[in-house]
Every structure is written in C-alpha cells, then in structure tokens.
Amino acid sequence: MDVTYVLLLSSLGLAQVIxxxxxxxxxxxxxxxxxxxxxxxxxxxxxxxECNVGYMPAGSPSITCTNGTWSPVKLTCxxxxxxxxxxxxxxxxxxxxxxxGDKLVVTCKxxxxxxxxxxxxxxxxxxxxxRLPVCEAVACDAPPMLTNGDFSPVRDxxxxxxxxxxxxxxxxxxxxxSLSSCSKDGKFQPAPPTxxxxxxxxxxxxxxxxxxxxRPPYKYKSAVTLQCIPGYNxxxxxxxxxxxxxxxxxxxxxxEPVLCEDPDVxxxxxxxxxxxxxxxxxxVTFSCVSGYTMTGTRTQTCGLNGxxxxxxxxxAPVLCEDPDVxxxxxxxxxxxxxxxxxxVTFSCVSGYTMTGTRTQTCGLNGxxxxxxxxxEPVLCEDPDVxxxxxxxxxxxxxxxxxxVTFSCVSGYTMTGTRTQTCGLNGxxxxxxxxxAQNKGNGMxxxxxxxxxxxxxxxxxxxxxYFCGVPACIKEKKxxxxxxxxxxxxxxxxxxxxxxxxxxxxx
Ligand SMILES: *[C@@H]1O[C@H](CO)[C@@H](O)[C@H](O)[C@H]1NC(C)=O
Numbered sequence: 001m002d003v004t005y006v007l008l009l010s011s012l013g014l015a016q017v018i019x020x021x022x023x024x025x026x027x028x029x030x031x032x033x034x035x036x037x038x039x040x041x042x043x044x045x046x047x048x049x050e051c052n053v054g055y056m057p058a059g060s061p062s063i064t065c066t067n068g069t070w071s072p073v074k075l076t077c078x079x080x081x082x083x084x085x086x087x088x089x090x091x092x093x094x095x096x097x098x099x100x101g102d103k104l105v106v107t108c109k110x111x112x113x114x115x116x117x118x119x120x121x122x123x124x125x126x127x128x129x130x131r132l133p134v135c136e137a138v139a140c141d142a143p144p145m146l147t148n149g150d151f152s153p154v155r156d157x158x159x160x161x162x163x164x165x166x167x168x169x170x171x172x173x174x175x176x177x178s179l180s181s182c183s184k185d186g187k188f189q190p191a192p193p194t195x196x197x198x199x200x201x202x203x204x205x206x207x208x209x210x211x212x213x214x215r216p217p218y219k220y221k222s223a224v225t226l227q228c229i230p231g232y233n234x235x236x237x238x239x240x241x242x243x244x245x246x247x248x249x250x251x252x253x254x255x256e257p258v259l260c261e262d263p264d265v266x267x268x269x270x271x272x273x274x275x276x277x278x279x280x281x282x283x284v285t286f287s288c289v290s291g292y293t294m295t296g297t298r299t300q301t302c303g304l305n306g307x308x309x310x311x312x313x314x315x316a317p318v319l320c321e322d323p324d325v326x327x328x329x330x331x332x333x334x335x336x337x338x339x340x341x342x343x344v345t346f347s348c349v350s351g352y353t354m355t356g357t358r359t360q361t362c363g364l365n366g367x368x369x370x371x372x373x374x375x376e377p378v379l380c381e382d383p384d385v386x387x388x389x390x391x392x393x394x395x396x397x398x399x400x401x402x403x404v405t406f407s408c409v410s411g412y413t414m415t416g417t418r419t420q421t422c423g424l425n426g427x428x429x430x431x432x433x434x435x436a437q438n439k440g441n442g443m444x445x446x447x448x449x450x451x452x453x454x455x456x457x458x459x460x461x462x463x464x465y466f467c468g469v470p471a472c473i474k475e476k477k478x479x480x481x482x483x484x485x486x487x488x489x490x491x492x493x494x495x496x497x498x499x500x501x502x503x504x505x506x
Pocket of ligand 1 (some may be wrong): 196
C-alpha cells in the first residue's frame with residue numbers, strides 16, 4: 001500500500017487507444033493485501049485481499065484492474081466469535097464480550113475457592129488461557145491452640161462461615177476477639193486472640209488518695225476513683241480504668257497545690273505577708289491608701305477552695321458626714337459627698353455667735369477638723385446701773401431684743417435712756433444710763449435740807465395765811481418764771497422761795 005504509482009498519461013487522444021493502469025486499490029475494513037503489492041497496476045492486474053487476524057472472511061477476496069478501474073471489493077471481514085467458554089460449577093463467568101479480543105473473568109460464588117486460571121481472552125482460535133477453573137468449597141484448618149486458653153468446637157476442618165469461640169483460663173484476660181469464623185480465604189478471621197495476665201499497679205498519686213471503686217489486685221476493667229487531699233486540686237481524670245496493657249487509662253492524674261489568685265483590692269496596698277504563689281493558708285494583709293477607708297477584713301487567708309477568706313475587703317473614699325451646725329448656714333464651699341480635704345465654712349444666723357472655727361476641713365479620719373463650731377444665742381450681760389433699779393422688763397439671760405428699763409433711786413437723777421435693748425452685738429443699746437446724786441453732800445446735808453423744806457413749807461403756809469395768800473401765790477408764780485419750761489423747781493428753789501416769802505411777811 002505504500003507504493004507510489006505515477007501515471008504518465010497524455011490527456012488527449014492517446015488515452016482512447018492505450019489501456020490505462022489502476023491506482024493503488026483501497027480495501028474494506030479489517031483487511032489487508034495477501035501478498036506484496038506489485039510496482040505497477042497495469043490493466044488486468046489481480047490483487048487479493050486478506051482479513052486481519054481475528055476476522056472471518058466472506059465473499060471473494062480478489063479484485064481486478066480493468067482499464068484503470070478496480071472491480072468492487074466483495075470481501076467482508078467479520079470479528080471472530082469465541083462463543084461460550086463453558087460452565088463453572090459454583091462460579092460465574094463474566095464476559096466482557098465473546099468476540100475476538102474480548103475478556104472473560106471467572107469468579108467463584110461466596111464460600112468457594114477458585115482453583116485454576118480465572119482470566120481468559122477470546123483469540124483467533126477460541127478462548128485463550130487454558131482450562132476453566134474449578135470452584136471448590138471453602139474449608140478452614142483448625143486454628144492454632146491458645147496458650148493459657150482454648151477454643152471450641154475442635155475439628156480437623158471447618159466449613160465456610162463456621163465459628164469457633166475462644167476462652168482464656170482463669171486469671172487470664174483475652175486480648176482480641178473471642179469469636180472467629182472460617183472466612184472465604186480459608187482462614188479464621190479475625191486472628192485468634194491471646195490470653196494475657198493483666199494487673200495494674202496501685203494508682204499512686206502524690207497528695208492523692210483512693211476514693212471509691214475497685215480494690216487491689218487491679219485486674220482488667222477495674223475502675224478506681226481518686227481524689228486529692230485537701231489543699232490540692234486534681235489535674236487529670238478522677239476515674240481510672242485498668243487496661244489490657246496493665247496500665248491505668250486515661251492515665252493517672254496529678255494533685256497540684258491549690259493556689260489563690262494574686263488578690264487585688266483597689267486603692268489598697270498589701271502589707272507584709274505571704275508572697276505569690278499563694279498556697280493554702282497564705283495570708284495577705286491590706287491597708288487602704290490615704291483617704292480611703294476599708295470595709296471588710298484586712299487580713300485574708302487563702303482557703304482550701306482557692307478563695308481568699310473571709311473575702312476581699314474594699315477601700316472606699318473616706319467621707320465626712322454632711323456637717324450640721326444649729327443656727328448656722330454653710331457658706332460657699334465643697335459640696336457633698338465630702339471627701340478628705342473638703343472644706344465647709346459656717347456662719348451663724350443673726351442673733352447667734354460662733355464658738356469654734358468657722359472653716360472646717362474633712363480629715364483623713366472622716367471627721368471635720370478642727371471640730372464643728374457652735375452658734376450660741378447672742379446674750380447681753382446683766383446690765384448694772386449704779387443707783388438705779390430695774391423696772392418690770394425681760395429677765396436674764398438677756399437675748400437680743402430683750403429690754404430693761406432703769407429708774408434711778410430717790411435722790412438721783414438719770415442721764416441717758418431709761419429703756420435699754422439688747423443689740424445683735426451683745427451690747428445694750430443705746431447704752432446704759434447713769435444715775436447721778438442730786439446737789440448736796442452726804443446724808444446730813446440731805447437730812448438738814450429735808451428739815452428746812454419742812455419748816456419752810458410750814459412757814460409758807462403760815463405766811464400765806466398771815467400775809468395774804470394772793471400775794472404769796474403771785475410771788476411764787478413770778479419766781480417760777482426764772483426756771484426752764486417744764487422743769488419743776490428744784491427742792492432748793494422751792495425752799496428759797498418759801499423762805500423769801502416767809503421773810504417778807506413775818
Ligand atoms: C493485644 O493484641 C494486639 C494485637 O495483636 C497487640 O498489638 C497488643 O500489644 C496486645 N496487647 C497486650 C497488652 O498484649
């Protein structure tokens with residue numbers, strides 16, 4: 001077919017006369033040329049086709065070149081069929097197909113084991129691969145004897161799916177499955193167990209102790225529950241199980257000392273005490289910083305539960321109470337709440353006077369310093385005016401607006417104001433009067449004077465009687481003109497007048 005054939009022809013009249021050669025022929029599917037192709041295909045040349053391997057020929061295989069044209073290809077090539085390969089008892093034949101090149105796989109039914117070849121191919125002369133296999137029923141040999149155990153039933157051979165049960169002797173624990181069956185590969189599955197001695201050691205945990213569960217000796221599946229002694233916390237699983245490998249699972253816990261957290265109290269400082277880590281019974285003592293006061297307990301102890309006991313204190317700002325001074329008002333100053341260094345200034349209301357310090361400062365102890373003042377009513381002293389008596393009026397103590405009225409004793413004349421009022425400044429207003437003695441000195445003079453007045457008066461009466469009343473009265477009136485209006489003649493004047501009148505008419 002790879003021969004190149006070149007036609008050298010004249011396209012004109014010559015063609016009619018000279019017989020033409022054929023080109024390389026083209027066959028049908030799955031066929032080739034039987035012999036080597038000739039160099040040229042002159043008129044009358046015969047070519048024979050042949051089916052490819054595995055293909056069956058039908059029809060005439062030859063074609064002839066006639067005057068440049070090949071006769072039609074009559075040959076057809078069909079794939080060879082191998083047909084059925086036969087039957088396998090207790091097995092299946094799985095055909096890919098039955099024609100040339102197709103494959104066949106033989107399988108045995110479950111419980112049967114194949115003896116022989118399982119794969120076949122359809123060849124040009126039938127199935128390739130030899131004889132069909134045989135499917136033999138599965139049988140297992142007896143499993144090996146167990147050390148420290150046995151199994152049942154005991155036989156020479158076991159059928160497919162037959163089961164044996166294993167047992168371990170007393171004090172031995174089975175590692176593996178107690179049941180095993182004859183499987184399709186002719187072996188017992190799963191593999192036989194082993195009989196082993198399982199013994200776990202005492203679950204020894206430092207600072208821990210047995211709480212509940214199994215007691216020694218600890219065999220397979222023994223379970224113990226452990227606990228830590230007070231002051232220790234468990235790290236790990238409390239309950240442990242003795243496993244096949246004679247170890248506790250999930251693994252022994254540890255007991256760690258209980259620790260209290262580093263305690264923090266706002267606005268407080270720790271004084272000398274335990275240092276972290278704070279184990280049980282550690283103590284820490286707090287003191288509030290200046291200006292803060294503690295609520296709670298200063299000294300805390302780390303408890304078994306890892307908590308500080310009796311419970312951390314708090315430090316709150318020291319506050320002074322709202323100061324109250326009777327009869328006083330607060331002036332501009334700090335407003336409540338009164339922290340340390342707040343100041344309040346008081347002034348007494350009208351009519352009261354302060355004892356103490358006006359401006360108070362809230363001290364670190366929550367007390368006002370230097371100490372709240374008091375406002376006492378303003379009092380006037382008991383007023384004392386010499387030679388005077390107090391008339392009806394206020395009684396001591398003399399508060400503001402109390403009044404006292406004085407009158408001089410006989411023989412004394414007042415200078416100033418009789419009635420005095422206690423002023424806001426504690427002073428009598430407008431100011432105490434004085435009582436001055438009338439003219440003359442001493443008691444003797446007074447007595448003499450009195451006698452003279454008496455005699456004078458007698459003489460006047462007599463004089464008026466003897467020397468004419470009208471004249472005497474007239475004289476008296478005239479004499480009075482020399483005295484100030486509304487001023488009564490003094491005793492001296494009275495005496496002088498009487499004496500004068502008496503002298504004239506005597
Ligand atoms: C139990 O059997 C398994 C599987 O054969 C093995 O790997 C394991 O070590 C055995 N355990 C003990 C404790 O003997």
